Amino acid sequence: MKTLGRVLTAMITPFHADGSVDFDGAVALANHLLDNGSDGIVVCGTTGESPTIANEDKLTLFRRIVDVCGDKGSIIANTGSNDTLRSVEFTKQAAATGVDAVMAVVPYYNKPNQKGLYAHFKAIAEATTLPIIVYNVPGRTGGKIIPATIEQLHRDFPNIAAVKEASGDVNVASEIYRRIPTDFMIYSGDDGLTLPILAVGGCGIISVAAHVVGKDLNEMIQAFERGEVTKAREIHARLLPIFDAMFVTTNPIPVKYAVRRLGLPAGPFHLPMCEPSEEEAAVIDAALKMIK
Structure with a gap:
């Protein structure tokens, strides 16, 4: 199966003390991730605090990371919102920066029905020739896209080529795999469900934990692909405390704290995100002590 990579890291966005975007730091972090287990990165997703970053930034x-890191892996721009027209326009702008693909979330708060979801993603698909990852995360959006709608979208618009499946339900x-068994990429949206989703037809993970254990995640997936299921299971078990720690409170609070601790x-965070509690x-x- 052709993929955008097995381990795609949903990258945090570094900020300066005054809250402005640290572009040099973002490029440096992207380089680090791509040198340490990530096959690609998702820029300005939820983990990247996208709701609080201006489109111009x-x-x-996107441009800076593509220019410096584009030859190392897939660079994926998060372009979706709960406004179809704005999502379409921003997708066009992002495509012009040279990214390899875009990701678009199921519209949040509005809670459209499946007909509305089809129309939303249809409009985005018609605005670009780039591969599109549909991001299904009911816990954040309040709504969900069902497999039948994804199947219809992929059939009608083949550039709707992947899903980040973060419903928590294998x-x-x-x-989705039963309906689209070939030529469609199913990424786990939960680090702890990567191995189970691989077992039912997934191709990889769009990961938070890869900021700190990218090489291990890649090793686990490669072991599974080679048929070394016991080894993959052992790596999964070893990484579980890391996965749990990265979601001990709302993402991206734990991972941004962890990245900072790793130097x-x-x-800082943009409010309303804030520092973790002492506990x-x-x-x-x-958890970080376990990986040193």
């Missing part, structure tokens, strides 16, 4: 991030990934570019920080610190 997002486009600069059966959803199973049903990599991160900086949460202790959990993250304990």
Whole structure:
């Protein structure tokens, strides 16, 4: 199966102390990730605090990272929102920066029905020839796209080529694979479900934990692909405390804290995201000690 990579990291966005985007830090972090297990990165997704970043800064991030890191892996721009017209326009702008693909979330808050979701993603698909990743994350959006709608979208618009499946239900990934068994990329949207989703037809992970264990995740996936299921299962078990720590509170709070603790570019948060509590920080610190 042709993929955008097996391990795609949903990258944090480094900020300066005054809250402005640290473009140099973002490029440095992207390089680090691509040198340490990531086959590609998603820029300005949820983990990248996208709701609080101006579109002009997002486009600069896309350009800078493509220019410096584009030969190392897939660069994927998050362009979706809960406004179809704005999503379409921003997708066109992002495509012009040279990214390899775009990701678009199921519209949040509005809670459109399946007919509305089809029309939303149809409009985005007609605006670009780039591969599109549909991001299904009901826990954040309040709505969901069902496998039958994904099947219809892929049939009608083949550039709708992947899904980031973060419903937490492996059966959803199973049903997508049953309906589209070839030529469609199913990425786990939850680090802890990567191995189970691989087993039912997934191709990889769009990961938060890859900021700190990218090589291990890639090794786990490669072991599974080689048929070394026991080895893959052992790696999965070893990484579980890391996965748990990265979601001890709302993402991206734990991972941005962890990246900072590792001495990599991160900086502060944009409100309403904030620092972890002392108890949460202790959990993250304990997990980081396990990987040193």
